[in-house]
Amino acid sequence: MKKINLNSRSLFALPYVIYMTIFVVIPLFMLLGYAFFGDGSFSFAEVSAFFTDSSQWATVGRSLRIALTAALACILIGYPLAYAIAKIKSQTVQYMVLMGLVAPMWINGLLRTIALKDLATLMGVPNGETLLTLGLIIDYLPFMLMPIYLVITGIPKSYTEVSADLGASPFITFFKVTLPLSMSGIISGFLMVFTPAVSTYYMSEYLGNQSTFMIGEQLNTMFTKDNKSGAAVIALVLLVLVGISVFLANQVSRIGNNKKGGIA
């Protein structure tokens, strides 16, 4: 007699499959639908409109540049900071410092941005790329800090001890052991900063000006004009950009660390 195997382990995947279908697969098809079937029949009109408009390309390029600058700055600030915190002897003090750095995230992002804008006005800093980049760095630094901190604290002490045992000074040990082994933290931190930064909307709205028009704002413009097809094309472009950056980041991670792995 045949039995329907309801106890099969694959059954546990069901909620996830349903979730993914409703929130990822269907919206993705809707995006494709809007982009290619905007006026009822299949057409490349919206897509070609985007790709032939040089101002669109400029917006994409600008978004990439600003997000990249912010992400790299976050690495330069976040890594030494995470390293210093990880080296604090008392675990309690470590958590307290981390808490202090992460706590601002409990405040609504929009509020933080407006506060930053007011602060900048008070100090006489005008809107523009500098303020916008600064805002992105301040806002996303915790996303860089946490993964790097976690990776550094996860490196067994024996590795740095072996390095010292084999004749490496603490300075050399850092560059030959700690840094390569914390590469995966840097990569995930980079992606966690770069991905939201490249598509930010309210940041550029409040801290930027005409010359910092970013892809997120472009998306907003499309929506306010009720141009769903145009918005869908931009959303797809963003999707591809993020996909490419994840791929590239994982490639870098492989070079830095010859063990397999990486993230995402």
Add this chain to the structure above:
Amino acid sequence: MAKFTGEKIIELKNIVKIYDKEKVVDDVSLSIKKGDFVTILGPSGCGKTTLLRMIAGFEKPTEGTIYLEGVDVTNIPPYKRNINTVFQKYALFPHLNVFNNIAYGLKLKTVPDANSKKGYRLLSQQEITDKVNRALKMVDLEDYGHRDIDSLSGGQQQRIAIARAIVNEPKVLLLDEPLSALDLKMRKEMQIELRRLHKELGITFIFVTHDQEEAMTMSDTIVVMHDGEIQQVGTPKKIYDEPQNAYTADFIGESNIISGKMIRDKVVEFFGYKFPCLDKGFKANEPVDVVVRPEDVEINPTKPQFEGVVMNSVFKGTFYDLTIVLDDYELSVKDTKTYPIGEKVKMAIEPDGIHVMPKEALTNEYKTVITGENTISIGDTDFEFTPAKGETFAKGDQVIATINFDKIELTDDENEGQISGNITDMIYKGKYYQVKIWLDNDTALIVDTPYDWDADDRVGLIIKKEDIKVRHDEKD
């Protein structure tokens, strides 16, 4: 301490290490001869790894000095010491392949070079490659250079860790329980391998282990450690034949430890018989521990000294493991012949088979305070005691409570006891077991118990008030 005639490579002088107020290493002095294979042997927590880490330079001693070839290196960081370590869990770099793991130290090494302005230079790529390949050949893993660390078995990783250390040609190689993660067969192979490497390289090996058999088969010299102190230093044979105290005797190999009495020089009494022995220098009638190895008891000798009844006999391949009962003492004896169970046998022990050692302690001397009317604190709990006539105590007085080892009762259920604690060291003394129990406030009591407990067992303790004798702490 053993006398060394050869050149000293490492000398430890009065090393003390304190962690969180706890003395992990307590006044250790030790000389290590150049080219020796020295094993530091002891149970976990005896301070042996801490001692090794201080020699490597990962820890600084709280007190004392470490000399490497006569030079004080106490405050020299590990990367400036010509010593390499093989770690317990190998700690191979996961981001480097086998070749680069082994080459790690070589790439940092400088050699004197008259042609260079600085007077020294780094090793050339060719020199590094040659050295790495030679090291790989030495540990039987040629052609493994390109392999990833995670593609290696535990045994192979162990060999790579050894190669990575010896490739630097250190003056001393430290090995921190390097074989403990391997299975038995692999461990035996690596023991032979390490002996061979030691012979070929001629460098001093300091090996840390808790496995007494490993220590016996591999070392030139064994250092027995317990509770942060060195118990004995000597060749494996010397430590086995002439253990300095009951602890060493019990830890190194099987032995009968019998309570006895030293009648006079060269005569000791145990089992109710007098035996000639070689020991002297004890007080008349001083209580002693007598150690007799199972193979030193002769059955049906020409001149019998005492007798007992065979209770058990187990064939162990090349000999029989016999249990012979006298009164209520169970004597363990090894013999090539077996005897019927229940048969009475006559026995003798040659004078050189008897090892007499002073009893470490006869009774617990527990330092504490008076907490109320005729109560003292033991392990944070109040105990009633019967004061001796004429003695008066006031609350807060510093006192010493004396409790005999056999006057403390142990219970399986810790809640049945007045206090509870964890069993640590256990020594079988024939009639009974002697165990050390750590109470929850980090004080210890020694207890003689008829039952066989396991280390780390949690037990309850019951002490009758008439068995607690209290006197004022004279020092106060």
